[in-house]
Amino acid sequence: xxxxxxxxxxxxxxxxxxxxxxxxxxxxxxxxxxxxxxxxxxxxxxxxxxxxxxxxxxxxxxxxxxxxxxxxxxxxxxxxxxxxxxxxxxxxxxxxxxxxxxxxxxxxxxxxxxxxxxxxxxxxxxxxxxxxxxxxxxxxxxxxxxxxxxxxxxxxxxxxxxxxxxxxxxxxxxxxxxxxxxxxxxxxxxxxxxxxxxxxxxxxxxxxxxxxxxxxxxxxxxxxxxxxxxxxxxxxxxxxxxxxxxxxxx
Amino acid sequence: xxxxxxxxxxxxxxxxxxxxxxxxxxxxxxxxxxxxxxxxxxxxxxxxxxxxxxxxxxxxxxxxxxxxxxxxxxxxxxxxxxxxxxxxxxxxxxxxxxxxxxxxxxxxxxxxxxxxxxxxxxxxxxxxxxxxxxxxxxxxxxxxxxxxxxxxxxxxxxxxxxxxxxxxxxxxxxxxxxxxxxxxxxxxxxxxxxxxxxxx
Numbered sequence: 494x495x496x497x498x499x500x501x502x503x504x505x506x507x508x509x510x511x512x513x514x515x516x517x518x519x520x521x522x523x524x525x526x527x528x529x530x531x532x533x534x535x536x537x538x539x540x541x542x543x544x545x546x547x548x549x550x551x552x553x554x555x556x557x558x559x560x561x562x563x564x565x566x567x568x569x570x571x572x573x574x575x576x577x578x579x580x581x582x583x584x585x586x587x588x589x590x591x592x593x594x595x596x597x598x599x600x601x602x603x604x605x606x607x608x609x610x611x612x613x614x615x616x617x618x619x620x621x622x623x624x625x626x627x628x629x630x631x632x633x634x635x636x637x638x639x640x641x642x643x644x645x646x647x648x649x650x651x652x653x654x655x656x657x658x659x660x661x662x663x664x665x666x667x668x669x670x671x672x673x674x675x676x677x678x679x680x681x682x683x684x685x686x687x688x689x690x691x692x693x694x695x696x697x698x699x700x701x702x703x704x705x706x707x708x709x710x711x712x713x714x715x716x717x718x719x720x721x722x723x724x725x726x727x728x729x730x731x732x733x734x735x736x737x738x739x740x741x742x743x
Numbered sequence: 744x745x746x747x748x749x750x751x752x753x754x755x756x757x758x759x760x761x762x763x764x765x766x767x768x769x770x771x772x773x774x775x776x777x778x779x780x781x782x783x784x785x786x787x788x789x790x791x792x793x794x795x796x797x798x799x800x801x802x803x804x805x806x807x808x809x810x811x812x813x814x815x816x817x818x819x820x821x822x823x824x825x826x827x828x829x830x831x832x833x834x835x836x837x838x839x840x841x842x843x844x845x846x847x848x849x850x851x852x853x854x855x856x857x858x859x860x861x862x863x864x865x866x867x868x869x870x871x872x873x874x875x876x877x878x879x880x881x882x883x884x885x886x887x888x889x890x891x892x893x894x895x896x897x898x899x900x901x902x903x904x905x906x907x908x909x910x911x912x913x914x915x916x917x918x919x920x921x922x923x924x925x926x927x928x929x930x931x932x933x934x935x936x937x938x939x940x941x942x943x
Contacts, residue, residue: 504772505924507775
């Protein structure tokens, strides 16, 4: 059975091109051009993944759909856009897309992003159905106290930007000293080390599985310069990002 | 004073950001056209010429966009003078052939969205390729009526333009997509084909 992908794009030329690429690669594709049509298609077409243009009708309607998908259902979606400014990226990160495709794009960019998103979705499901039941996962999560859980969720949501300890303290509701001590006790590392490890884990995955440049990855992870990201990566992995990519990519 | 400078810099950054976004979208359109061309078997009479013409259309548009806005203190929209662009673009098209004639009615007051104007130029490039394949003379006429732009075109060797679609139906996909994007429509008359699209 073909994987169903919904393309939400109001530019007829671009949507036709994406449809052609996806048809060629064996996907079942539907196209719609507005918020209303997209919501209708969720019930009628039942997509497994959505490609979403941010600037629908020239009014950021795509982000509205992203927020809806994030809050109402568990459907993965990838944004397509010509925007690469920090403000827009920050806005879209809050809606938790699984990927981001920058215009102009190539066929390989679309397919790689989709494959990665579908792989992650499957791995997530396998994790729930295979390695452990939902109850077991809940048990795993319950080893953290509520304030620490809130802090971990905050880190997860904001991994693409600079995360300040003050913000973590604020969401936990604890005092600074108590939070840092409890975090280290429950998680096993300091908040700073945990954030650093998570960022480097994501960076390694992007270097291995995407064609994003090192500069773009640095930017995606909230680093303000290429060199600060490279230094951090060398500290973590012992090699530079470009050496890491060469080592792991064919 | 320093807050004014800051405000000015913020606005400038916004304009630059919007321009970059628009330009990347336009490049995406160019790539999409090339890919759709392959997937729909749209064979051009002269592939290279079509691509060169599209690149020049893009250049003319941004050139005009820059020139018409550079004296303004932060332009608020991305509309461009239809007449100025068409005069410039027709001059460019005519520089490589004597077989095109055009009539441009007064539209000095009309400004059109940059993206729409680009689509219009790509449509004219398609029509010019049809002309080349027919080795024919082409007459283009453009006018503005009731919030719509009307582009009429006719070929001297075609007696009845009602059969125009039939003649080029295998090469129509790109044409159709661009007209849909413009929210326009075709009327096939005996003497000409007319494309009308709204000015939003």
